[in-house]
Amino acid sequence: MSKKEEIIRVDHITKRYDENAVLDDFSLSVHEGEVVVIVGPSGCGKSTILRIMNGLEPIQKGEVTYRGEKVDGKLGSITRIREKVGMVFQSYELFPHKTILQNVMLAPLLVQKRDRKEVKEEALQLLARVGLSEKKNAYPRQLSGGQKQRVAIVRALAMHPEVLLFDEVTAALDPEMVREVLDVLLSLAKEGKTMVIVTHEMSFAKAVADRVIFLDGGHLEEEGTASEFFDHPKTERAKQFLHTFTYDKVEREEER
Amino acid sequence: MQNLGIDVLFKGSNMMRLLGGLWVSLRISLIAVFFSVILGVPLGILMSRNSRIIRAITRLYLEIVRIMPQMVLLFIVFFGTTRVFGWNLDAEVASVIVFSFWGCAEMSDLVRGALISIPKHQYESAKALGMNSFAVFFFIILPQTIRRLLPLSINLVTRMIKTTSLVMMIGVVEVLKVGQQIIEANRTSSPNAAFGVYGTVFLLYFIGCWPISMLSKYLEKKWKND
Ligand SMILES: Nc1ncnc2c1ncn2[C@@H]1O[C@H](COP(=O)(O)OP(=O)(O)OP(=O)(O)O)[C@@H](O)[C@H]1O
Numbered sequence: 001m002s003k004k005e006e007i008i009r010v011d012h013i014t015k016r017y018d019e020n021a022v023l024d025d026f027s028l029s030v031h032e033g034e035v036v037v038i039v040g041p042s043g044c045g046k047s048t049i050l051r052i053m054n055g056l057e058p059i060q061k062g063e064v065t066y067r068g069e070k071v072d073g074k075l076g077s078i079t080r081i082r083e084k085v086g087m088v089f090q091s092y093e094l095f096p097h098k099t100i101l102q103n104v105m106l107a108p109l110l111v112q113k114r115d116r117k118e119v120k121e122e123a124l125q126l127l128a129r130v131g132l133s134e135k136k137n138a139y140p141r142q143l144s145g146g147q148k149q150r151v152a153i154v155r156a157l158a159m160h161p162e163v164l165l166f167d168e169v170t171a172a173l174d175p176e177m178v179r180e181v182l183d184v185l186l187s188l189a190k191e192g193k194t195m196v197i198v199t200h201e202m203s204f205a206k207a208v209a210d211r212v213i214f215l216d217g218g219h220l221e222e223e224g225t226a227s228e229f230f231d232h233p234k235t236e237r238a239k240q241f242l243h244t245f246t247y248d249k250v251e252r253e254e255e256r
Numbered sequence: 257m258q259n260l261g262i263d264v265l266f267k268g269s270n271m272m273r274l275l276g277g278l279w280v281s282l283r284i285s286l287i288a289v290f291f292s293v294i295l296g297v298p299l300g301i302l303m304s305r306n307s308r309i310i311r312a313i314t315r316l317y318l319e320i321v322r323i324m325p326q327m328v329l330l331f332i333v334f335f336g337t338t339r340v341f342g343w344n345l346d347a348e349v350a351s352v353i354v355f356s357f358w359g360c361a362e363m364s365d366l367v368r369g370a371l372i373s374i375p376k377h378q379y380e381s382a383k384a385l386g387m388n389s390f391a392v393f394f395f396i397i398l399p400q401t402i403r404r405l406l407p408l409s410i411n412l413v414t415r416m417i418k419t420t421s422l423v424m425m426i427g428v429v430e431v432l433k434v435g436q437q438i439i440e441a442n443r444t445s446s447p448n449a450a451f452g453v454y455g456t457v458f459l460l461y462f463i464g465c466w467p468i469s470m471l472s473k474y475l476e477k478k479w480k481n482d
């Protein structure tokens with residue numbers, strides 16, 4: 001791992017809402033080309049970590065850096081960092097007043113001031129890649145949840161981010177749409193994109209992760225490669241957690 | 257024609273006088289709408305920030321405007337100020353003040369409602385794309401707010417135009433007052449004038465408000481799912 005450059009560094013951070021510590025002395029570093037998957041029970045602070053990495057939440061202690069530069073929502077440098085740190089949320093928030101193509105093109109034009117023709121070409125290519133070329137002039141309300149989420153991913157990709165943060169991007173989707181979105185993530189992983197993924201889809205996590213972070217109650221409880229974590233979890237908490245995703249066969253008491 | 261009482265409108269300059277009265281009504285409402293927007297929009301933006309003090313003050317303001325009949329407000333401003341402060345307020349100026357006071361309250365509440373109805377995630381997705389607060393507000397939040405706001409504020413404008421009929425109570429000669437004067441003046445020669453004149457006033461209000469109301473319906477439909 002050490003040969004690859006460190007992109008994001010989360011250094012002993014503490015995050016409190018009122019008096020409740022949501023994250024306590026949490027550290028994580030993300031290296032170039034790495035896919036880090038964060039799993040853990042609901043409410044353990046997974047979304048909070050991603051939001052902090054993008055400067056959307058203030059922290060009380062510690063520091064987050066992007067390539068050595070401080071990530072802080074209050075600093076002017078944050079917009080430049082966010083250009084490089086793409087984020088996709090659970091609730092696929094496209095801009096409802098803009099068409100699909102406009103959604104994708106807006107930030108590259110407005111924020112990066114890139115050439116319109118070049119941006120449009122790339123946006124169309126990206127839409128084709130996720131199978132949504134024919135929706136380019138549609139409005140978000142005309143798309144299914146899975147389609148909207150694919151557009152949200154494309155919208156983040158159009159900024160040429162160096163890292164992508166995905167927060168349970170399939171949690172709000174109907175089961176049959178989960179696959180089409182996860183396939184996009186898998187193909188990004190194959191390309192070698194650096195990603196931090198929060199997910200409840202364990203078989204997907206196992207397939208995509210280089211490294212798994214298991215979080216519980218705001219602590220890093222266990223960390224390891226995908227096969228280490230899923231096949232040979234070390235801690236009791238991790239075993240319990242993974243067990244919640246399996247079901248024992250119901251043994252019926254036969255009447256005789 | 258005689259028994260419908262429309263003939264009086266064609267006597268002398270009666271029709272022109274009626275139209276002049278309509279213009280007075282429209283002028284009062286348009287100036288009041290102008291002030292309501294100019295003052296109501298910033299106030300609404302302020303109200304959407306949650307500061308306790310601002311919220312308490314604006315709540316009180318909104319409640320007063322809602323509870324108090326517009327007529328009472330007109331009387332207070334027109335007659336009350338003359339007595340208490342010794343101002344000699346022009347009736348039309350008093351009307352504009354009252355209608356702006358009312359419109360501004362309603363407008364600010366509409367703006368606040370539209371702003372807080374924009375989901376938090378709209379701000380965050382825009383920020384996550386590297387937009388600064390200025391870009392987020394002008395390219396993402398404002399267009400969506402205006403879409404939600406426009407049909408409602410157009411509705412407010414038509415209500416304001418209609419309610420201007422009250423200003424004749426403080427002596428402003430607007431369309432309804434002109435109508436009354438015409439009827440009075442022709443009481444003996446055309447006893448049926450009331451029907452024709454008030455019917456025409458009705459039509460004039462209709463012509464004034466209907467296109468505005470249609471525009472609001474059209475916009476509402478067009479932006480329904482945004
Ligand atoms: N704005 C807030 N104010 C107060 N508490 C909050 C706020 N946002 C989150 N929390 C709390 O912080 C904790 C962590 O929240 P977070 O959203 O990071 O959990 P999560 O791991 O993403 O959960 P899930 O799997 O359900 O999405 C939760 O206990 C939550 O109740």
Ligand SMILES: [Mg+2]
Nearest residue numbers: 046047048168
């Ligand atoms: Mg979450």
